[in-house]
Amino acid sequence: MxxxxxxxxxxxxxxxxxxxxxxxxxxxxxxxxxxxxxxxxxxxxxxxxxxxxxxxxxxxxxxxxxxxxxxxxxxxxxxxxxxxxxxxxxxxxxxxxxxxxxxxxxxxxxxxxTTREPMSGKHLHHAVIKNDVEGACRVLQSGDVKVDILDKLGFPPLMIAAQKGYHRMVAFLIKFGADVNQKNGSGKDSLMLACFAGHLDVVKCLRRFGATWEARDNGGSSALHWATDGEHLNVIEWMINDDCKVDVTDRHSLWTPLMQVAALSGNVEIASLLIKAGANVNIQDKMGKTPLMVAVINSYDNLVQLLLKNGADPYVTNEYGTSILEMAKSFSTENVISLLEEFERQ
Structure with a gap:
């Protein structure tokens, strides 16, 4: 070596x-x-x-x-x-x-x-989206998460469950302390979303635990406005029987649910239900328009006919002095024009 x-x-x-x-x-x-x-x-x-x-x-x-x-x-x-x-x-x-x-x-x-990941809002929202009541229970029982914690879109868990129609989850969250009247960034609450989506069992549950018909979103609309927009006849019927006011107006345009039907859907069944419950067919909004005027502008001929049969005044003019027939000749179909002309001849 x-x-x-x-x-x-x-x-x-x-x-x-x-x-x-x-x-x-x-x-x-x-x-x-x-x-x-x-x-x-x-x-x-x-x-x-x-x-x-x-x-x-x-x-x-x-x-x-x-x-x-x-x-x-x-x-x-x-x-x-x-x-x-x-x-x-x-x-x-x-x-x-x-x-x-x-x-x-x-x-x-x-x-x-490493330690177990601490429970957070994302775990609760994930459990709610999956309709996993047991999972939501584990998260809330950990003590790390509040039941009304918002997701990144500003929705609390109860609102998500109500929107999706998860009745059992809704009941669980309420019993765990969820605020039934909590609102999101647009001012909507869980009751409004459930009414719009047509989840009657959820609507009943929310009402049973204190949700109110009087709430308004940022646009001034109530739960009944949202139910009519969603076109859920069974929900609207139950709401009326539960003493929900049919002529409730939003805060911006002073539109009632009937006016909203005339503007958006033209649904005759819903309009009939509202009228039967006492909805004013001649109520005027902030600009002086009536449900009949709005239905004429939107060419809802079946709704125009229903309103006329139930006392709608065809001679009312708008803020510019324009008559309903004149509006029809500018905006509507021949069917609507014919209905109005025939009514005037009677």
């Missing part, structure tokens, strides 16, 4: 035998997505001269699939926070200490598990 072979052999022997093995990194704060490791005490680095700033450190993490280690940190600091980890998952780390001469040694492996 020549000199260089002897020298290399001695270095190899020294690196494997003489370099002291450091203690494992100490585990600090552990969360569901991070683990703090540090190695800044004399005991861990005994034999290296812990005050020697020329020591270099490397933290290596085991790949659970290949059982090999890869560097996740290398430098001169004496602590490192491993981030971006999965919740409730074990991880294995070892410390590598490198002297200024290039000698190094590995510590024993330390195994650390």
């Amino acid at each position: 020549n000199f260089f072979q002897m020298k290399n052999s001695n270095i190899h022997y020294f690196m494997e035998v003489e370099v002291p093995k450091p203690a494992p990194p100490v585990v600090g704060k552990v969360t569901h997505h991070s683990i703090e490791l540090y190695w800044n005490n004399q005991h861990q680095l005994q034999g290296y001269g812990a005050t020697d700033q020329r020591l270099c450190f490397s933290i290596e993490e085991e790949d659970i699939k290949t059982h090999t280690y890869g560097n996740i940190y290398i430098g001169y600091a004496k602590q490192h926070v491993v981030k971006g980890l999965d919740a409730s998952t074990p991880y294995r780390f070892r410390l590598k200490v490198i002297s200024h001469t290039g000698y190094y040694a590995y510590s024993p492996v330390v195994t650390v598990s």
Whole structure:
């Protein structure tokens, strides 16, 4: 063996035998997505001269699939926070200490598990969307989440459940303290959304727990306005029997539900139900328009006929003095014009 072979052999022997093995990194704060490791005490680095700033450190993490280690940190600091980890998952780390001469040694492996991810609003909203009452119960019982927490669109869980027609979920959330009259950014509450979607069982449940017919959204519309927009006859009938006012007006245009039917759908069945319940066929909005005028403008000939049969005044003029027949000749079909002309001849 020549000199260089002897020298290399001695270095190899020294690196494997003489370099002291450091203690494992100490585990600090552990969360569901991070683990703090540090190695800044004399005991861990005994034999290296812990005050020697020329020591270099490397933290290596085991790949659970290949059982090999890869560097996740290398430098001169004496602590490192491993981030971006999965919740409730074990991880294995070892410390590598490198002297200024290039000698190094590995510590024993330390195994650390991240904590369970804390419950949050997204867990509750996810359970509600899936109609998972048991899952929602687990989230709320954790104590980490409020029952009225909003999602990114400003909807509380109760509003989502009401909109989707999840009656059992609605009842559960209310019993857990959900506010039945809470509104979203547009001023709508759960009752309005349930009425628009036609979920009668949810409407009944919300009313039973204190939801009010008097609420208005930012546009001034009530739950009955939304029910007529959704064209749900059974819901509207139940609302009327539950003492919901049929001539309730919005705050902006002073439109009643009957006026809204004349403007949007022309639904004769809904209009008949409202009229039978006492809706005023000659009520005027902020601009002086009546339901008949609006129905004429939209060419809803069946609705025009219904309104005329139930006392709608065809001689009312708008704010500009224009008669309904004149409006019909500008906007409507021949059917509507004929209905009005025939009515005038009677």
